[in-house]
Amino acid sequence: MNEEDLLKRSAEEREKIFKRYEQGREGAEIDPWEDPGFEVYHATDRYGFIHDKRLPSKVDPQEAKKRQIEVERQKKWLKMLKNWDAPASKEKLHSRVYKGIPNSLRSDAWIKLLHVETVKKNNTGRYEEMIKLARQYSTDARQIDSDVNRQFREHLHYRERYSIKQQSLFNVLTAYAMYNSEVGYCQGMSGLAGVLLMYMDEEDAFWAMHILLTDPKYAMHGLYKEGFPKLTRFLAHHDKILTKLLPKIKKHFDKHGLDAILYSLKWFFVCFIERVPFNLCLRIWDIYLYEGEEVISAMAYTILKLHKRNLLKLNDMDAIVQYIQVKLYKDFIYDEDTVIRHLEGSIEELKKHKLIKAGEPGREELPTRPFGEFKEPTFEQIVGIRTETFTEKEKVTNEIITLTSDAARESVEKDKECQLSVVDSVGFTGSKFSFDPSIDDASSLLDCEHTGSRRSLADTSVTSTADLSVFSTITRSQAHENSLDTHSNMSDNSVGGASSVGSGIGASSVQRATLSAHSTPRATPHNVSPDVLRIYVPYTPLDTPVASPHNGDLPKSIPCSFPDSNKIRIKIDNDELPTPLVEHGQIKTFRIDDFDLK
Amino acid sequence: MSTRSGQAQRPNGSTQGKICQFKLVLLGESAVGKSSLVLRFVKGQFHEYQESTIGAAFLTQTICLDDTTVKFEIWDTAGQERYHSLAPMYYRGAQAAIVVYDITNQDTFGRAKTWVKELQRQASPTIVIALAGNKQDLANKRMVEFEEAQTYAEENGLLFMETSAKTAMNVNDIFQAIAKKLPKNEQTAGQGSSGQGRRLAENDTGAKAAGNCCK
DSSP states (O other): OOHHHHHHHHHHHHHHHHHHHHHTTTTOOOOGGGSOOOOOGGGBOTTSBBOSSOOOSSOOHHHHHHHHHHHHHHHHHHHHHHTTTSHHHHHHHHHHHHHOOOGGGHHHHHHHHTTHHHHHHTTTTHHHHHHHHHHHHOSOHHHHHHHHTTSSTTBHHHHSTTOHHHHHHHHHHHHHHHHTTTTOOOTTHHHHHHHHHHHSOHHHHHHHHHHHHHSTTTOTHHHHSTTOHHHHHHHHHHHHHHHHHOHHHHHHHHHTTOOHHHHHHHHHHHTTTTTSOHHHHHHHHHHHHHHOTHHHHHHHHHHHHHTHHHHHHOOSHHHHHHIIIIIHHHOOSSOHHHHHHHHHHHHHHHHHTTOSOOOOOOGGGSOOSOTTOOOOOOHHHHHTOOOSSOOHHHHHHHHHHHHHHHHHHHHHHHHHHHHHHHHHHHTOOSOOBOOOTTOOOGGGSOOTTTOHHHHHHHHHSTTOOTTHHHHTOOOHHHHHHTTTOOHHHHHHHHHHHHHHHHHHHHHTTOOOOOSOOSOOTTTSGGGSOOOOOOOBOOOSTTTSOSSOGGGTTSOOOOOOOOSSTTOOEEEBOOSSOOEEEEETTEEEEEOOSEEEOO | OOOTTHHHHOTTSOOOSEEEEEEEEEEESTTSSHHHHHHHHHHSOOOTTOOOOSSEEEEEEEEEETTEEEEEEEEEEOOSGGGGGGHHHHHTTOSEEEEEEETTOHHHHHHHHHHHHHHHHHSOTTOEEEEEEEOGGGGGGOOSOHHHHHHHHHHTTOEEEEOOTTTOTTHHHHHHHHHHHSOOSSOOTTTOOSHHHHHHHHHSOHHHHHTOSOO
């Protein structure tokens, strides 16, 4: 096909797609697979989602009580919405948003929280203009069409092909791609607009979306634009939070090769849509619209914190990913109120640790082109020719993500080498030491990379352990700042210290036989089962509260009866096979339940 | 404690024939049916409105091939051009790739060719590439001729099948064909000398490297 033909074909295609949406369902040619006949009213929940199963005819008592409370809250909210700018309203807003905006008033409240009216008033007629421009020049129609066709299709309003809501969704997205030409359309935006349109009309949703992208409070522009610059910044921040506050989870994920980008991308891009149940998602949105972008990081942390125990039990990446992405969407286990309480706690906790902010946005994250200024699309854009090479921005993103991933792998490898060295120095192989899995507060771990005081503790006592490097794993963000080379010092340190501990254990004359007859660990360090020697040292447990107040609700079993601080305590996991011992040439099973070393 | 795939992981556990683990990546234009192929292969399901993949998805599936158990670690990627910049991290270290196009859309076939080129240039030189012409159930709207795709595949040394995630046609077959073509004997655990073994050790977790192909 020559250029002219290609252009003609693109124009025809655009024409065809737009026409179908303009026409709506009336007389539309709809493939049967696009439009299932449905008998749905009995299976549609209060948010409009249609379920496979008939919903219970009676609301369960707990839910009924909740709705009763919501009715009470409606009255308060109605009053507040009328006097939005009154000091009394502002005072109560925080606690009321966290309690959940009544669903019937969500649209009013969201419009207020986002200041949609002001922006809309300042841009009268612009939306119509953009719709017209899109009609004539949109280069994103095909992608948007294919995404509208699969966004929220289980929702009453989006279920029918070319339904009014599908038309609105298509209009908002194509118009917005014209208005903010730097972002255009990026997959994920259909979810965002899809939710907004459940609570707003087209034009409000359009401006709400614009505010979410460009108001510094939300700044999603940087997420969606080419190269995803904000994503890399938020991923690094997320890693930092995990390293500091959920080190066991961090290590667990690293061990199984799970990069945060895989499970958390959608959290950041669409604010938990289709990753947590919809009712919880709405509650998070309430707070997101009220507080801004910090909520996303805090919620990401909250999810992993709440599900830490279950996640630590899952021993391959597949299972972990399925849990985070599929299971939690279907059943979050905790009810919304509990989750939101924890989210609020997480926000406070992150503030306390100065981890609430992901840092300042780089210039590359901010919009650079004026909005709504029409620029004739290029031939490549019109025809949709894909580039075969990466742009500079894309290369940067790619490099950061690859380096991050490599850094995690490297630290895992390093850990193993460390552990093996210890094991060797003691003459152990095939044993599995571990500390109490319920302990995962940073305050209860040796975390010398991040807390100077703990570092000195580690240095001055005999408590340097094989695991120092494990928990001091350089955060991935730091790792690429430091060109990935920062591990070496640490490991030297810990190996040296570890052998002294090792000899202590050796002195207790516990002997082990290797389970594996293949090879010595030293010869092929990467292929030996990941045996671990970890030593838990309580950090002045008598004066330091171990759990933060917000952890209070989580089940914990932090050991609290240590007579002296800095005592070495070794605990041996029994959930693995008991380790056999060689005694008089015969293999015997050996078990240690709780082993204190004075 | 999860027992999934445990038998494949335990370095000193009993072996039941050979156990091989391969990283496989799916690439292709948006909405050609990448996620649907995976869902069909892994769970035997099909959703008309498969939600669009944002970023990437990860699933595993194990198949048996004679005396060998082959475990696929499947990386399903987002098709939109914007997400192209994330693709290299998914095909890096992959031993197999399925490049998918939609037989009812000529452009997606063009895009598939671009993906093949990129893989040939950037991915592991030993990567096994399969080309899948999906949506075969819509053959009455066909825009890409079978022969055209087959010729292209032959010229480029690709496996080729037309598939339908909807009817399940050729879905298991294409994975089987890939499994057959993948080298299963050149590496033993711990050697890490072959290109592929090394790749795995580099890019995979240690735990997986240990349970890696063929003991």
